[in-house]
Amino acid sequence: MPQLRKDPVTHEWVVIATGRGKRPSDFSSANNEDVTLRPQHIEKCPFCHGNESQTPPEVLAYRDPGTRPDTAGWWVRVVSNKFPALAIEGELDREGVGMYDYMNGVGAHEVIIETTDHNRCIATVGRKQATEVFWAARQRIIDLSNDKRFKYVLLFRNHGKIAGASLEHPHSQLIALPMVPKDISEEMRGVERFYEYHDRCIYCDMIRQERHFGKRVIEENDQFIAFEPFAPKFPFETWVLPKEHRASLTEEDPAAVSKFAEIVQNVLRRIGKCLNYPPYNYTLHTAPVNLERDPHPYFHYHLEIMPRLTIAAGFEMGTGVYINVTSPEDAAEHLRAVDISDMDSPVESTIITHA
């Protein structure tokens, strides 16, 4: 019998309908791609090494001492998006026309180029490189948060065409928004509601319950845990959370960011091996910024990794309720069983050895 499960934070219902009995191999499709089979360098790729003049100027780069901005010699590079969804210059200029409200699309839209190599990705680069990618994201979130016009900074990654990646070269993105977006407002409402009643963080409780139950946990290290949420919208949806209460990635030190990179890489490697390298998105849910009330006590940051194995269609679009054909308990069992030890210590890129 299908089951309806309620997300304890947002109170959204999800349908867990496992009747079609999907195994991981049933999800394999033409949209999957093992990026290690690509060429290492593509002449026309604006994000490949040596093509720095094809992007907008860099806003941050980790590069060899003595190399000039927007030239070769970097290993992580952040640039403005060439086709930004929001414009960095300008005032908000709120206005109403009859019953309608609008404002200028002020914000920031940046691209984090994660490696010089076209044939690697955040899952397969070395640990040091992955740590520096997240450290760069952390640095940009802090910097963008200093702009008082912004209320939220989102880090996200689109991997594969079907997951919305318009350029192949491994990259993630940052968007700063002038308002707290809908899904985060709802999450904030959920965590505040719980905090007011229990005087505890709901995610801290969730971690305790998941560790006790065990069947949805994928893995943990001394600082982070990865599990399938109780009411996942998507098959093999996986969350990564710090085990100690933290509201934002910006609160973490380099050692913690390295541990975060480790568990994220491990989960992505498990998903890749288990599901034949599917497209996916991940989004970092972190506390809003520049609020009047400090969200630290009740918000708990986490990364949501969502493989794109099924299609949201009319039902999801008309209700906001998702049908998930794989239970999180089954997904966790499959992901735990994956042996990723052969992917453990990939060679660091030649560039990073200069750092």
Added chain:
Amino acid sequence: MPQLRKDPVTHEWVVIATGRGKRPSDFSSANNEDVTLRPQHIEKCPFCHGNESQTPPEVLAYRDPGTRPDTAGWWVRVVSNKFPALAIEGELDREGVGMYDYMNGVGAHEVIIETTDHNRCIATVGRKQATEVFWAARQRIIDLSNDKRFKYVLLFRNHGKIAGASLEHPHSQLIALPMVPKDISEEMRGVERFYEYHDRCIYCDMIRQERHFGKRVIEENDQFIAFEPFAPKFPFETWVLPKEHRASLTEEDPAAVSKFAEIVQNVLRRIGKCLNYPPYNYTLHTAPVNLERDPHPYFHYHLEIMPRLTIAAGFEMGTGVYINVTSPEDAAEHLRAVDISDMDSPVESTIITHA
């Protein structure tokens, strides 16, 4: 400069970012398909004429007098979904485990087979046939609403593989849910809020403002209007609403349903011709059922048609905010300009002449 627009009902922000200057032809893709180029009959298709034994038993059919259920002789046929997302039998059995809540997935999941012909669709069948498809939907919504366990009945259509259609043969679907789903709750909250303040229906106001402004209107007949909403999530998203206040399609008589079918067919034909027959979803937003409080005064039913031209990716999944690359004013101008007069009176199928 990009613009942020707020949906007046749900208060959701949408980013209108037209910087890349997309024209309708830029959206054409391998996912598009002109269904008239398919064969009329496919031996293995469970929804084609003569293959009635391959589906679950019919719950409703419009068929020639003297023909038996689950045999040939029908022109519109409704059957249970072979792989239902929800189960019709059983009690709700709500339960909590620690901080988590779940209940049995009780509901109904039906398929409306819209025509016997594999190579036609709701847009290209004759007007009489389209009217009977919506009349069948209306009849099933009324019947399912009589089951007091259900709080909402959704009619939706997935057209094309990328829009979630797993079977090619033209069909739409009905799902009855034991709770009011999230998006409809939010819509209800929005219309109630407006009604309490203004003592008017927000959609009635919207229709007045759209007719006065004119630039987002696609077409109207004496009973219905089609326009691009002020804050559309998707390029070429189009809404169809009754001009008089109605809470549900179930309140309409046959003449009104015929007018509804006319405008829906016209809009789908315009979208097809303008955008080279793209995949799309439509969902009918209608009043919840079996509520303690009668939603009639403030809910106004409408059909939302959403072509699948772009991909919702990490940004949308992490924020709930959509980036739309086509302004609704531009989309409306393109759709109004389409000449659909050559599609006006398609021949009715041979079957329906027996009716």
